[in-house]
Amino acid sequence: MxxxxxxxxxxxxxxxxxxxxxxxxxxxxxxxxxxxxxxxxxxxxxxxxxxxxxxxxxxxxxxxxxxxxxxxxxxxxxxxxxxxxxxxxxxxxxxxxxxxxxxxxxxxxxxxxxxxxxxxxxxxxxxxxxxxxxxxxxxxxxxxxxxxxxxxxxxxxxxxxxxxxxxxxxxxxxxxxxxxxxxxxxxxxEGMFTPGAGEFTEDVDLVFSWVDGSSSEFQRERARRMSRYVVGDGDDHAARYRHVDEIRYALRSVHMYAPWIRRIFIATDSPAPWWLAEHPKVTIVRSEEFFKDPGALPTHNSHAVEAQLHRIEGLAEHFLYANDDMFFGRAVRPELFFTPGGVSRFVESGVRIGVGGPAPHRSGHDNAARVNRALLEERFGRTITRDLEHCAAPLRRSVMYEMEETFADDFSRTAAATFRSATDISVTNSLYHYYALCTGRAIATTEPRTRYIQTTLQPGLIQMQKLLARRDVDMFCLNDGSTPEVDEDVRERVLRETLEAYFPVRAPWERAEPVSGRGGEASSGAAPLAVPGALIPG
Incomplete structure (x- = not known):
């Protein structure tokens, strides 16, 4: 011009x-x-x-x-x-x-x-x-x-x-x-790149929880300690810990679709995956590094780990939390999770918590939702009825510290529980989000497109094919249900092929050299995959 x-x-x-x-x-x-x-x-x-x-x-x-x-x-x-x-x-x-x-x-x-x-x-x-x-x-x-x-x-x-x-x-x-x-x-x-009033500009980190359930040492120790406990429905199932390298692809999904994430922390006591190289953006944190009371360790209770995440050193005030079976499905922005003023946006599910109180026969998830509900009713005189979607959830460290003071006994009891129990709270699943909602630090949203797929069920195989072909959701979860209808070898093959096809771009923290002989792990340089619905039309 x-x-x-x-x-x-x-x-x-x-x-x-x-x-x-x-x-x-x-x-x-x-x-x-x-x-x-x-x-x-x-x-x-x-x-x-x-x-x-x-x-x-x-x-x-x-x-x-x-x-x-x-x-x-x-x-x-x-x-x-x-x-x-x-x-x-x-x-x-x-x-x-x-x-x-x-x-x-x-x-x-x-x-x-x-x-x-x-x-x-x-x-x-x-x-x-x-x-x-x-x-x-x-x-x-x-x-x-x-x-x-x-x-x-x-x-x-x-x-x-x-x-x-x-x-x-x-x-x-x-x-x-x-x-x-x-x-x-x-x-x-002038002014073209001044941040707008509708933008969230603070740092955002992400925390993954992960366990390598294939480790023989982990299996022996877990079995030895579990022999002294009675756990809820499904909480002792192998599905809670087996994996097909989902964490690698969850990390790739961040690299491909949420590159604005500042740092990624992997909360685990398992050995680092063989393919994970040292990188300034990815940090493995051990439980003893962030548990308030290291005497409660070792733990096999995800509720306990989640109740201590705010204590991870160096974690940003605003962060996302996800399990290793949760993925970003397309490009997402920070504003999907936080308002410009830092209010968190959580995604409610259509699934109801259900009536009745905690009971030994219920799963740890169902019991914790009921304990959460009772605490919130007692404090705010309001009840909660819905679960949250299985996707990355936004949190603030300062709010979690405040909750730890407000519900001190509940945080301590949960952190000390070696396995899931009927008295656990679930901080990251619903307690945090509804506490923050009732105190003006969170809002519920249905804006993100999410998908939840049970990979052990027959319909799950077809749903994975459709997911891959359409690529039309912001976040999805490929959950390993505890009641299988699909042969495990078939499920594992389809899941691995789907993930490799959906997230083929290697992240900078992956080792470049191909490695063989590691329990059938597919290398990043694998041949084109024959995944139904994934082939490019001629």
Whole structure:
């Protein structure tokens, strides 16, 4: 927009990145795709930087925008469109590029980028990608919208409003500045990247609880200690501890769909998985590091562990808690879990807690819900009727410390219970969230799309196939029920293949070298998977 009179003097846009080597390509449904192992955010950033580089080399001035949905975009003067289209056409001759414009029309840039824009002044540019295993593709949803801005009579007309401006902007109201983003300096409009009132900007950590139930040492110790206890329905079942490396894929789901998470803590007393390398973002914490009374250890009670999580050293004030069978299914933002003021958003389930009090024949989960209900009724004169969805739950350390003082005996009793008991509280399942709700620190929401699948039931196999094909939920849980209808070998194979197909992008904390002979563990470099519903149509 040099002709508009917008001030640009003194602003230099410089990339810190060199031009990457050309990636291999393949046809998917007859359309050329880059073959790449990349996350959605990485793909979006790479395409943004590549489009900017193309425009820079063509001498086309551009401005970095923040779209209304928070994604990046670029704007150029409409009078520079011929040079921009020529440069994009040349780039598309060397690698696959496509454009999507309003109305859902998608066309390749190859041959003539002008044709892809048609008569419109905006289009989303992207390089289609497919993971080497053939089960994961990225398209226009990670693309970069390029906008052609018109200037006439001291007024700028943009094709879309963005995070800062309306479509119609007075030139005199605009101040051009620079911003550092994505490894380079950009021209932009002043205020474009100032956080909005609707954004949550504090650090968020995530805590996973995990147990390696396949460990022979764990099984011996648990059996020895359990011989002295009577536990509730299902609480002694092997399903509570067996696993098929779900934690690896739960961590990959963070890498792929929630990269804004600051740190990940894995609360476990099991040996670290063989594939987990040292990484500043992932920390294993042992029970003795955060239990208030280490004399209560060892423990085989998840309720006890969950009642002590706020004591993890270095944990952010705002954090999410999840089990290792809970996954992010698509890109999520912090605002799904916290309001801009830090109020947590928890997801209620349609499942009712049910009537009656705690009893030895009930499961630990059902008993804890009833104990929680009694405590909340006593304190607030209100009852709770619903369970929470099986998905990542938001919490605040300060509220948990407050609860530990308010319900001191209940926290201490639960932390001291070696196995689940009929007197446990369940802090992270419902007690925290309804306590915070009653004190103005939480709200219930049904906004996130969630899915709960019992992988040991016959319908669960079909549900996993649909989940993989659609990829349309924010979070899901693949639970190992304690009443199996499916042969364990079949269940394990389908579950492992589903997870590898859904989350094929290796995280930076995974060891790169393939390892064999580890109980049938699939390596990250496994061959393409024959998962029903996961194959790319020809």
């Amino acid at each position: 040099a002709q508009t009179g917008l001030p640009t003097t003194g602003i230099t846009t410089v990339s810190d990145r060199g031009v990457a080597d050309a990636a291999p390509t393949t046809l998917v449904g007859g359309i050329p795709h880059l073959v790449a192992e990349t996350t959605p955010e990485q793909a979006q950033t790479d395409d943004l930087l590549r489009v900017a580089e193309i425009l820079d080399l063509a001498g086309v001035t551009h401005w970095l925008l923040r779209r209304a949905n928070g994604r990046p975009g670029l704007a150029i003067d409409r009078r520079d469109r011929a040079r921009a289209f020529e440069a994009l056409t040349a780039a598309a001759a060397a690698e696959p590029w496509a454009a999507r414009r309003r109305g859902g029309v998608e066309l390749p840039l190859q041959g003539d980028a002008r044709r892809a824009f048609g008569h419109r002044d905006a289009a989303t540019l992207y390089r289609p990608r497919v993971h080497p295993n053939g089960t994961f593709t990225l398209g226009h949803t990670t693309g970069i919208r390029l906008e052609l801005w018109r200037t006439q009579g001291g007024v700028i007309t943009a094709p879309h409003a963005n995070a800062l401006t309306r479509r119609i902007i007075a030139v005199d109201d605009v101040t051009v500045t620079s911003v550092r983003r994505y490894g380079r300096t950009w021209r932009t409009l």
